[in-house]
Amino acid sequence: MDLGIDRQALVPVVQQIVSAVAEWIRQSGVSPGTRLPPIRQLARDNLLSQSSVIEAFERMVAQGLLASRQGSGFFVAEQLVASGPKGESQWYEGAEQGWGSFTDNPLGELKLGCGWLPDAWRESDDIIYAIREVTRTNTAGLFNYSTPLGLTALREQLLRRLTHIRIATSLDRIMTTQGASHALDLLIRTLLKAGDTVVVESPGYANLYRLLAFHGVKLLEVPRTHGGPDIAALEALLLVHRPKCLFINSLYHNPTGTSLSLVVAERLLQLAHAQDFFIVEEDVYGDLQHANCTRLSALPHEDRVIYVSSFSKTLSSALRVGYLTASTAIIAQLVKVKTLTGIGTSRFAEAVVATLLANGTYRKWVQRLRKRLSTEMTMTLQVLEDEEWEVFAVPAGGMFVWARPCVARRPQLQARARKLGVLLSQGSLFNPAGVHSDWLRINVAYAADQRALALFKAAGSTSTILKTTSV
Incomplete structure (x- = not known):
């Protein structure tokens, strides 16, 4: 069996063996239970080490493509397990x-x-390059737990980005998360309890509704207009209820695509101070801006606004890197909940995003x-x-x-x-x-x-x- 191994390729030899044998099984139409050539023979014919062939075959056993019989070698599995995108x-x-x-x-x-x-x-080559850079130059502690606040190198890059969009914060007020959904979950766990009331936009983010309901939080809906939440409707709700939070998209609202006007933003901040509630501003689409815009977090708000964003929509949902910025008091509480519920975020994923930010690729x-x-x-x-x-x-x-x-x-x-x-x-x-x-x-x-x-x-x-x- 000629496996066609390319020793100049970036793909590891073991993975090349796995791919070649899997392709041979598909193309040749061999019956389940067919015995594969002996490991020694395959290694000799393809100028490979026996250990590489054994490792490849063990991987295929784990994938359900091969079966191993003690003393008899490896065989095509009786029932192949579907793998790859078609199987999920x-x-x-x-x-x-x-x-x-x-x-x-x-x-x-x-x-x-x-x-x-x-x-x-998606321009996956840039992400692949960043992964190589990270694994080549930053291996010390790379696969350990991250720090409670998140990787310092990433938070330093985030501080620069937030300063650029006029959001006043500091390194100790920035915490990384596993995407924006994780940030929202941590905020709900920290700021709210079952039976509390919050205001959400309608239409709005579907997953947020379900997350709040899962935690037993009551939802009051305020219509979304072209310039943000309907202020008159919100004021009417505030006369009757005492919500703990308002959840809002300021830029390129999901799903209407509208953005917050300055007049509405200023009134929202006035109401938050007068009625004593927090505003959670989710800005996952904010990096797509190409015109002047209004963010609540960029206006004077005396820690009434908590800013949430992530790189899942613009860069990769697989990396699961998000972040938030809030007062030091809230951050201290969030860190405890983050550590208790998930120990920490991925140092590796955060290092990849930090690299993409630092070298200008993401911009x-x-x-x-x-x-x-x-x-x-x-x-x-x-x-x-x-x-x-x-x-x-x-x-x-x-x-x-x-x-x-x-x-x-x-x-x-x-x-x-x-x-x-x-x-x-x-x-x-x-x-x-x-x-x-x-x-x-x-x-x-x-x-x-x-x-x-x-x-x-x-x-x-x-x-x-x-x-x-x-x-």
Whole structure:
């Protein structure tokens, strides 16, 4: 068996053996139970050490591709275990509602309303390079637990970034987390208890609603307008209730794509002081900004605002690196909860992100990303206008448009989407009580796909709808 080992390749020899043998099993169509050539023979024929072949085969046993019999060698497993992307389902918002995968569609499913970038957009070479740099130059303590506040090198980079966007803080007021969801969970555990009341935007972040409900927190919803939370509605709620926190997206709000106006921001801070509540400002899409914007954390707030962000949306969700900044008193409490519930964050992942920030790679990547999203946003808005969709607001940036087809064409939309293999993020997902809504979150990074364009057209043309539904 010629394994085709390339000793100049960056892929380790053992992994090359695993890949070559797995490919041989698939291509040759050998029957389960077939005995593989002896290890000594494989090693001799391919100029390999026997230990490398043994390690590769042991890995394949762990993967369910091979079976080992004492004294008899290695055999093709009786029942191969599916591996790789085809053997698993990717998480997405609404999955638990049974929307399911479009396995019967030859093109697969298009997650038109998802909250992340397409895989094809990611510049993985930069991340791979950073991983190599980290493992080559920073091995001391790299695989130990991180410090309670997080890796100092990363927090120093975060301090520079926060200062650049005019958020006044210090190194001891910054704590890293495993993404923004982890930060929100820690804040809920620290600041709230079952039975407490908070204010959330509607529409808003679906996972936040579920997280708060899981902890027994009561939700009061305030409508999201073009410029932020509806101030009149919020003031009415405050006359009756004493909420502990307000959760808000300031920039490129999820799902409407709107951004906070200065007038609304200033009034929110006044109310937070007068009514004694905290504002948790989630800014996971803030790095996509390419225009002047208003952040509550950048305004004088006397520690009333807690800022949360992460690199999951812009860089990689697999790294799970997020952070928050708050008063030293709150940070001290958060550190205790963080240590108690998870011991710490990944020093390795944080070192990779710190490297990408320090060498300027992340900054250049985000600049390219902004331009690309801006182009897709313009195109998507034009298509929706041409097909007579209603748009809640024209976003100044980011990746979301909140839109719906005109009234007469909505009932057939779901059926048409399923036929095309398009997964929709329905408006009910972004309501605290799950109330039905015709609005849809559209991620412009996916909107140029032919399946999305076909859906926009089908929902925008009465004649097309009638034609397709009569077939």
